Amino acid sequence: MVSAAENRNYSEAQIEAEAERLLAKLMHVECEASRSWNIEECREIAPLTLEINDLKKEKGAVVLAHSYVEPEIVYGVADFAGDSYMLSLKAKQSGAKSIVFSGVVFMAETAKILSPESEVVVPDRASGCSLADSLTGEQLRELKKQYPDAAVVCYINSTAEVKAECDVCVTSSNVYKIVASLPQKQILFVPDKLMAENIRVEMKKLGIDKEIVSSDGTCIVHDDFDPTIIADARGKFPGLKVVSHPECTLNITEKSDYVGSTGGMMQYVKATEAPYFMMLTECGLVERIEVEAPEKRFISGCKLCPYMKMNSLQKIRDVLIAPREDQVIELEEDLRLKALHSIDRMFEIAEGAPHQPGKGC
Incomplete structure (x- = not known):
């Protein structure tokens, strides 16, 4: 207390x-x-x-x-x-x-x-x-040498020094759109190897020819859900909707009814009529929806992030x-500006216009 x-x-x-x-x-x-x-x-x-x-x-x-x-x-x-x-x-x-x-x-x-x-x-x-801490700027510079022709794309869950080494930053809500729109065939996506796998599958579904390579980071919350809990829960709770994040493994996302960002998951659950939901993500998100949509019923499945x-x-x-x-967070100005460039590029590509302060994704 x-x-x-x-x-x-x-x-x-x-x-x-x-x-x-x-x-x-x-x-x-x-x-x-x-x-x-x-x-x-x-x-x-x-x-x-x-x-x-x-x-x-x-x-x-x-x-x-x-x-x-x-x-x-x-x-x-x-x-x-x-x-x-x-x-x-x-x-x-x-x-x-x-x-x-x-x-x-x-x-x-x-x-x-x-x-x-x-x-x-x-x-x-x-x-x-665990994602952001899995890759340093120096490690990314070495990776870039191995893939000199690749577009370098970083997930928002990365450090400022990694963002500063990237062509464009992405979020879980705009990653597919941005990767699909890049002219390069080869994409070096960091630091989440599981999201990279989900991107690879999505590009194939869309008929877009991309070669996705990645570093080996994972989220300690999302990388270890057991897919057997989905089948067990569906058997016990007819009409159950399973919701997961693209940081999860393919054997989770492919069995889910909805895969999306934190905000997307919240919107889906609030807008969807179903007797039960299982959210394979961090428990804090379930708690938020319980407050904001108390009529929704949830089946156990979430996990805790010890860092949060x-x-x-x-x-x-x-x-x-x-x-x-x-x-106190301090960033050298040169590093900050390089990292800001990758974020600005995200808005230019995702929204088709230069980033305007206050516009979200």
Whole structure:
């Protein structure tokens, strides 16, 4: 449990009102990975969420929360919640003096790439990513020597130094469109080898002749789902819809009813009539939908990301008060501009026009 805020005194009426606000959201969360929220637990965290929200106003800060972090962050203190790139665009649009990125480090780097004038901080510098951490800029430079004629495409789940070495960055929502449109036949796609496999299959379905080569990174959440759980669940729950992410293995995506980005998965579940859903992704996304569409019923299957769960209300409060040097994201300007170029190219190709600030993907 988090402790009450130490530096401010809130009245019982303020705490009760905040607890009721929190409960109105969190009472719908029923994922097996989360606690069972009640008014007593909400009263316990209420002083902390009150303090964080006050600190944001005082410091001109916004809190960005990825859908995979704990629901008390998403619904207690976040100004924006969603996937990593949408959050970075929202932060840029807000013009905030300070950005607290409650997610993982590569996401905060993306925010810094797009908002160089803002201070960008992370609640926990150890919140890495198995995909982003699987490939360095130096390793990519060596790979590029092996494939000199390839278009170099990086998934958004990569470090700033990897983005700086790429021709174009992609998200899970626009990757197929961008890869299909590139003039080069050979595509060096990094760092996710499983998404590369899904791209290869999709290009073949579309009748597009592409040679997809990749590095060997995987997401520790999405790379190890057992496909037998799909058949078992379909047998027990007629009408079940299975939803997965293109970071999953082919033996998962090929058995799914829908494969898409974090935002796409949310939209699909909300818009689709079905008695049950199984979401083969991080449990935080299931928790978000339970809050925003409490009528939906879910079958167990999601997994936790240990890096996302390093974020907490206490760490957010502490980084707002006095960020340590290691919590502040700094990028050399030359590196930032090279990384920004790959992101700008994404918009030029995906949208057919130069990137305009505030436009999402």
